[in-house]
Amino acid sequence: xxxxxxxxxxxxxxxxxxxxxxxxxxxxxxxxxxxxxxxxxxxxxxxxxxxxxxxxxxxxxxxxxxxxxxxxxxxxxxxxxxxxxxxxxxxxxxxxxxxxxxxxxxxxxxxxxx
Amino acid sequence: xxxxxxxxxxxxxxxxxxxxxxxxxxxxxxxxxxxxxxxxxxxxxxxxxxxxxxxxxxxxxxxxxxxxxxxxxxxxxxxxxxxxxxxxxxxxxxxxxxxxxxxxxxxxxxxxxxxx
Numbered sequence: 001x002x003x004x005x006x007x008x009x010x011x012x013x014x015x016x017x018x019x020x021x022x023x024x025x026x027x028x029x030x031x032x033x034x035x036x037x038x039x040x041x042x043x044x045x046x047x048x049x050x051x052x053x054x055x056x057x058x059x060x061x062x063x064x065x066x067x068x069x070x071x072x073x074x075x076x077x078x079x080x081x082x083x084x085x086x087x088x089x090x091x092x093x094x095x096x097x098x099x100x101x102x103x104x105x106x107x108x109x110x111x112x113x114x
Numbered sequence: 115x116x117x118x119x120x121x122x123x124x125x126x127x128x129x130x131x132x133x134x135x136x137x138x139x140x141x142x143x144x145x146x147x148x149x150x151x152x153x154x155x156x157x158x159x160x161x162x163x164x165x166x167x168x169x170x171x172x173x174x175x176x177x178x179x180x181x182x183x184x185x186x187x188x189x190x191x192x193x194x195x196x197x198x199x200x201x202x203x204x205x206x207x208x209x210x211x212x213x214x215x216x217x218x219x220x221x222x223x224x225x226x227x228x229x230x
Contacts, residue, residue: 033217042118042205042220043159058217088157092218100147100166100209103218105159 002027006091006106012114013078013085021076021109023091032074033092033103036060043090049074078111086112116141118206118221126227127196134181135191135224137206143167146210148189149218150180153203162204165189196228 004025013019025032031050035043045058049068063082068074074093078085088110092103117140127133139148150162165173165180173180181190193200203225207218 040223042222043218044220045217048217090157090159092159100164102149102161102164104161105151108157110157 004106006109011111014114016080018079023074024072025093029093029095031094034076035090037088116208116219120221120224122224124225129230130195132194135204137189139187139208143210149207150191151205198228201228
């Protein structure tokens with residue numbers, strides 16, 4: 001079955017450490033997105049990518065970095081510059097970056113500080 | 115800038131009854147899409163229904179329908195014949211034209227509880 005796979009499901013970060021969240025899709029979608037969700041709140045866009053080797057900052061990009069070397073993969077690195085990284089991170093993809101195709105989501109990664 | 119407002123932090127409904135979840139939006143764009151997602155306690159986001167700004171008829175998907183009132187900028191989700199499995203967080207979201215990367219703007223969500 002096609003879908004979006006996020007790993008790991010749970011992740012713990014030590015102070016000063018960078019961690020990378022994995023997002024892989026086999027839907028042949030062009031566009032991919034990373035969102036952050038804090039408890040009791042909606043989703044906020046961190047980064048998005050419309051095509052391979054291209055990505056754009058979203059609303060809360062500070063302290064995060066991404067790459068898009070392959071169509072299927074869009075990893076998110078939470079750097080030590082992100083002072084409050086504890087949150088639920090969701091990756092999404094859509095067929096195109098234009099139009100109104102729905103975004104499909106992975107199951108998320110919960111990141112906590114040790 | 116776009117904004118989604120969901121004014122009901124929590125809603126309760128009896129099993130088998132219908133429930134309406136409110137959503138209002140704000141945008142200066144003429145072309146946009148409105149989406150509803152369901153988020154169970156496990157965390158995944160499940161796409162439910164979509165309404166385009168130029169669609170003349172309200173969208174329906176099984177037990178879900180979208181009450182779209184363009185002049186009032188509202189896009190309420192109606193769930194008919196509620197089931198216990200409908201208990202979840204529900205998010206309204208909007209997507210405008212590609213100038214903004216077609217990002218989704220989400221509301222704060224409504225926690226729906228279906229009582230037996």
